[in-house]
Amino acid sequence: MxxxxxxxxxxxxxxxxxxxxxxxxxxxxxxxxxxxxxxxxxxxxxxxxxxxxxxxxxxxxxxxxxxxxxxxxxxxxxxxxxxxxxxxxxxxxxxxxxxxxxxxxxxxxxxxxxxxxxxxxxxxxxxxxxxxxxxxxxxxxxxxxxxxxxxxxxxxxxxxIMNVCFDNREADIGNFVRRHLTGIDIPSLLKQLSGEPVESQITAVDAFLNQCRQRFIEIPKSDDAKDLGIGRVEYAFIINSAEVRQGIRADDDFLSSFMYANPHHSGWPLWMDTRGFSKPSDRPRTRSGGWEVLIEDYIGSFILPHLDFWRVEPPGSFYHARILLDDAIAIKNGNNPNELFSIDLVINGVAEAISVAISFANSMEFPATDTTLEFAFRWSGLAGRQLSAYNPARYISPGRICGDDEIISHTNIPLDLAPSSIPSLIPDIVGDLFSSFNGMRLSKTVIEEIAREQLNNKY
Known part of the structure; x- marks a missing residue:
């Protein structure tokens, strides 16, 4: 941190x-x-x-x-x-x-x-x-x-308390299995053992993703708004439960429970708690039955420039959008944005989004065995970017240029998924995204290693 x-x-x-x-x-x-x-x-x-x-x-x-x-x-x-x-x-x-x-x-x-x-x-x-x-x-x-x-x-x-203990014990078992079954597609094997997977209901989460993007575009920006690059990353998930919740409102209690359930895997986490920010315009506000936040920091007073937008709707629809961190870093260093796309920052973001979603849903006490989380991930402003790595210790061969401007990925996971199993989901989520960079195929072992490091962070 x-x-x-x-x-x-x-x-x-x-x-x-x-x-x-x-x-x-x-x-x-x-x-x-x-x-x-x-x-x-x-x-x-x-x-x-x-x-x-x-x-x-x-x-x-x-x-x-x-x-x-x-x-x-x-x-x-x-x-x-x-x-x-x-x-x-x-x-x-x-x-x-x-x-x-x-x-x-x-x-x-x-x-x-x-x-x-x-x-x-x-x-x-x-x-x-x-x-x-x-x-x-x-x-x-x-x-x-x-x-x-x-x-x-x-x-x-x-x-x-017991969930934490069992999750860590399950992680020990997972590490043991991983050592002895290297090269086997564990997620696919588990799906086969459990029967036919539940198909993701992508229509609803895609509609929510697009509605929130439109709100992000239309919400008035400050007079000192500056170009922070065209790259965007968006995360949306919907809690799909057999238990129908009634009477949940976008009130202070809902916001507090939502904020304090955030596991904080990064210093500037997804769904940032801005209630204590000095600028009133950065703080949460209720709109159309949900809570919204727009964070504008074009000069980088918080180390890096930021442009974040998030929206949450009770009982269970969540959206987050922000500029690509690659662009924020470039602008802070006096370089041009829209040029790089770091594999590790992508993996970190996906891992954090899934972890946050599980934590939020558990804090709202949805039944773990009868609840799934429907996800949509979207990366845009990609065309012409070169694949890179934020961590200089990771080498990416030059010339991996993206030919698509936008990539969308979906997944759905059960709420009772152990946090230690999150890394094994990520290779499938980011596979199409990385392959759009001239066919780049990143090792599942590397992807899971990066995700595991991120999830072990607690800020």
């Missing part, structure tokens, strides 16, 4: 906890770190940011002078190891805002059993107060007002 970029607009979510400045040498400071670390581990990883208010404001004037000593990685690691029932390796990273450094404690994913506090922490005041309770499982949860917080697990939290 780009911590400098995050500090420009900090926001709390279920996998990001923010705390004002604390002293890790005090019982109160130790307790906050231990509880947050255990809770984030039980949520399959995340970040604990220090020195940021509940309102998302970096507290530059209160930063301690001995920051490196207070938040030395070995000190924080020893604290968490002493109090956590499971040993897991954390890291401490620093972001900078207005010349001030802010520590972030990074909790990795991968928990396979619920994590509890094995040793409590007491406040030695009179009478003593138990700040961390021994044998207690802490979780990240939404309170009564749909605000993320850390608390002791209730009975309603256990399905989420």
């Amino acid at each position: 780009d911590l400098d970029e995050f500090l420009l607009a900090p926001r709390e979510s279920l996998n990001i906890e923010l705390k004002s400045w604390i002293d890790p040498s005090t019982p109160e400071g130790k307790a906050k770190i231990v509880k947050a670390a255990i809770a984030l581990r039980n949520f399959n990883g995340g970040h604990l940011g220090i020195g940021i208010s509940d309102e998302g404001v970096p507290l530059t004037s209160d930063a301690p002078k001995n920051l490196d000593n207070h938040f030395h990685q070995d000190t924080i690691q020893a604290l968490i190891t002493r109090h956590s029932s499971e040993t897991f390796e954390i890291s401490v990273k620093f972001g900078k805002f207005q010349g001030v450094r802010f520590p972030f404690i990074v909790i990795p994913p991968g928990t396979r059993t619920p994590v509890a506090a094995k040793v409590g922490i007491l406040d030695q005041s009179t009478p003593p107060k138990e700040l961390v309770k021994k044998d207690t499982v802490y979780v990240r949860t939404l309170g009564a007002n749909n605000t993320p917080s850390t608390a002791a697990a209730l009975f309603s939290d256990w399905p989420q």
Whole structure:
């Protein structure tokens, strides 16, 4: 995660906890770190940011002078190891805002059993107060007002905890199978074993995709709008469930539940939460029974230029469009847009969109066994672009030029799909897109590896 970029607009979510400045040498400071670390581990990883208010404001004037000593990685690691029932390796990273450094404690994913506090922490005041309770499982949860917080697990939290543990165990099994069945088309094999696949109902999701694109085109732009290139990527998905939802409105509760369910696999995630943005025009607004956001940043005040539009409609239609990151990077570097198209950025976006969709649908408590997600992906402004890689370590042979201007891909997946299985879906989704670049065929192993790296990110 780009911590400098995050500090420009900090926001709390279920996998990001923010705390004002604390002293890790005090019982109160130790307790906050231990509880947050255990809770984030039980949520399959995340970040604990220090020195940021509940309102998302970096507290530059209160930063301690001995920051490196207070938040030395070995000190924080020893604290968490002493109090956590499971040993897991954390890291401490620093972001900078207005010349001030802010520590972030990074909790990795991968928990396979619920994590509890094995040793409590007491406040030695009179009478003593138990700040961390021994044998207690802490979780990240939404309170009564749909605000993320850390608390002791209730009975309603256990399905989420167990899902995380089972998903990670399933990932272990998947890695084992992948090692021993290299070269076999696993998705096709699974379809054959489960019978005839359900055909994707692409008519409805395509109609929604086109309606939202038209809204994006027609919505008034700011007076300082500039050319950010012609490339666009769009994601749309519809929740298709046997359970019909009634009475769900585009109100504050719906928006909060939607925002806090975002797993944040990137520093500038899909369906960005802009409620705390300084420009009122960037914030969500209700239109035609749904929530919409248009983010315009033509000068790149958030590291890169941005032009994002998203729309969500209850109970379950979601759309997101943005300029191609290749063009934003080119403009920021003073180069021409409309020239490159990076394979890894495409794969990252598709993987994130599917992960976000599953998280959203689960947060809305649709029945996992009777719900599917219908997807449409569209890339446009492609003609004449050359295929490339954002990661310089990945080599793409030159001369792979796209002859099509627009490519659309579809897929449908069951809601009970384990997150660890998402990478295996992506080669089929991006296959036609890559082949439009002079027949480019990218290895399934490479595609899945890139997707897996993205999904393991928690910002």
